[in-house]
Amino acid sequence: MSKNEVTVIDREGSAQTIAWEPEQTLMEALRDNDLPVLASCGGTASCATCHVFVEKEVFDSLGERSEDELELLVEAEGYRECGSRLSCQIGFDSGLSGVTVTLAPED
């Protein structure tokens, strides 16, 4: 099995590559690799502290955002109509291995 990894650009702009274990959401992978993602709701699309920006192609390949997710994101710092996601709502997908995500600014 090839290793699933994702490149993360943190809020200071530095990049690092982390492992993304199957059955983890992207938020869990970020959090378990000590990235500063508070995830205070535990992954239920309630708090928007795991807001990330994804690239356009990745954004298009992911499903629609739920109403709750969208309402939280619209009010979030730096919201991007075609790029903002809550990382807790991005399930593991080996097709996403190798992509780059950027942590959104904190409120």
Add this chain to the structure above:
Amino acid sequence: MVEPGITEPVVIVGAGHAGVAVAAALRTRGWNGRILLIEAEKEIPYERPPLSKDLLKPGAPEQASPLRTEKFYVDKGIERLAGLSVDSIDREGRAILLADGSRQGYYRLVIATGSRARPLSVPGAQLPGVLALRTHDDAVELKRSLMPGTRVAIIGAGYIGLEVAAAAAKIGCDTTVLEFQDRVMSRVTSAPVSRFFERLHQGNGVRFVFGAAVTAVEGSGRVERLLTADGSSYRADVVIAGIGVLPAQDLAEAAGLECRDGILVDDACRTSDPLIYAAGDVTRFTGSFDGTSQRLECIQNALAQAERVAEDITGSPARSPEVPWFWTVQHGVRLQTAGVRHPEDEVIVRGTPAEGKFSVVYLRDGRLAAVDTIAGLADFRPAKKIIASGAQIDPAAAADPAIPLADAVRAPIPVR
């Protein structure tokens, strides 16, 4: 990070949301000494919110979702002792005594024992079929007792009682909620929100009895009925007591730490012993935003206090405090609250409850103190920011859902 000479671990008692978060946050902040996480339950530490929600859904797996993977603890060098309880604290000897007779020294001790369901204290409360919901085992037992047609009586119309009522109704149980007050969730929300959720439950087949003081549980060998003070009797195959929680403070109390309905902690989550911290449901503290002494039973507080403990142990700078927030989901409708409402706050309904989606804002001295959002989160983040800022709100603007909440903030009064 570890000073030379530190050999004992940071010992964390309780592996709920707070305890696990303390361990994780210590590593995030560079703590490289030993961390020992001790938990009386055997399971890998798990998420609690789904126990009263998704886990009870028909066909849902009985497994609780783990907070972190097994691999996480190994990778982070977090040692776990599961299925073992702590008997006492030897503060002078800086050690704890475990139920298996062993003794474990600590560099710092963190008490994260959480809360337990307040037991029903009427005659017959010990009968089989009378349940509470706090742990994964409780949830599995409850799930197995809920069948189509089962007569379910729930005592208490708080979050837990109502979430269980929603799950029971969905399964097809004959569901009755008995509540002493005159409306649901009276401790945490205002009447308009209560009325909305009452109608939602009633529309899904749940019956309410308000002003009901349960006086006894009866049955031969198993619960068969509930009696109330007005002489009524309610048939029941299963009774769930959702009458609040008590802080699990026995360990702290026996060790002489200051407790008053919760372990008293300061703004760095230190107890009255500077080497012992406490975090989560078990604590009582002074709220950062309203200045009142409080105990908060929510994940947000558990995680925020865990961060605070890790900051203090590692000497990291403190983050600014987060406005506390809470959520519940009943019949698929989410109620999410930011801030802590007081009963005397001014209540402003924003939107039309009959349309199924609205907010209620609570003003105290003209400032936004709390918000309830129902079936929509658009006001949630703006409200958290406004509450944290202490800004004054124009009540007329706040009442108009067409005006963004952020625009209801009054301009600061110019200083002459």
